[in-house]
Amino acid sequence: MSSVRAALVGKQLLFVLAILLPLVGVSQYTDVINSNRPGLSVSAYAVGKNVIQVETGLRYEQSDHSLLNTQANLWGADLSLRYGLLSEALEINYEGTFQNKKTTFTNTNLEDSFWNFSRNRLGLKYLVYDRYKDPERNKPNIRSWRANNVFQLKNLIPSVSVYGGATFNLGENPFYVGDPTVSYRAMVATQSRLTPRFVLISNIAYDRISTDFPELSYLVSISYAFRNPKWSTFFENQGIKSDRYSDVLLRAGAVHLLSEDLQVDLSMGASFKNTPSRIFVAAGMSYRFDMHTDPPIKAIEDQKAGENGGEAIKKNAMKNKKKGKDKGSGAEDIDLGPSKKELRKKKKEERRKNKGKKKKKKDDGVIEF
16 A cells, blocks of 8 residues: 555544544443453453553463464463543553464474564553443342343444554564555444343454555454452454465353452463464453542532523512413522512401401410410
């Protein structure tokens, strides 16, 4: 692809990011860490404003190619840094995988070894639709156990986020020969809470956009929380389509929560084909530096008009309405009780009634209280 086209794609990406940055939304900050590990699928939700999250791990993979007659062993380290930026719905993140690959050619017994980043990208993720922004959707149904615990079709409606970022190649990367230093990535991530224990996540991504080998991929992940909330498991399916490499991969694993801010994980997976066949295992941890604070509730006198969710009160809303006008629908309709003039009039009427009663009543010797 020409440099002119690459520059055009870069400008378009910067334009999209410039639009996303000023947006402010409401996400679901949780008291317990919410990590993307151990799979590769990405949650629709951000980590929360002013939260720094580190997700890291080690991986080992054995890869055999039947046509090239090669056997390869790969050792790698994964690192993901996530930060809640500007609002609850916006997150900036870095994802990197550094690998060392040792390949043996079975026909000649020759060996080749190299190392570099197989993943090295920086991007922004923004939550455009929060299914559970309305607190009413988070409340349990106190009349029906079934409504709270059994799958319903409406539970498939997901929260949705969009992602835009760039992949960087440092020097001559042997994993991506011929790719430019910078290429681009776009993604849509969805998340559905099927039941209180099952969560469904899906990602559709278009990666390495400005290269000769753009890559289209999908990820579908379902996780299950056990009765002991410290344990959960997941199953993930990944599909990759590119002129350079295509495959379908399966992963499964378990997660253990050590504290509100720390979790450990273990996973394994495999591919379906033998060009190459792949078997891999990974272990890691995620830690959260929680500096999140809820916005303080302002006193009524410090709130701006309409800030409490209602409409601004009009200037003459409390004045008595003139006769003949129709009844409105605003602050002027609030029943504030009788005015001072009406109270004085009522007191005079009561005094006149009491005087009349005393004249009619005879003195029977009974003391009145």
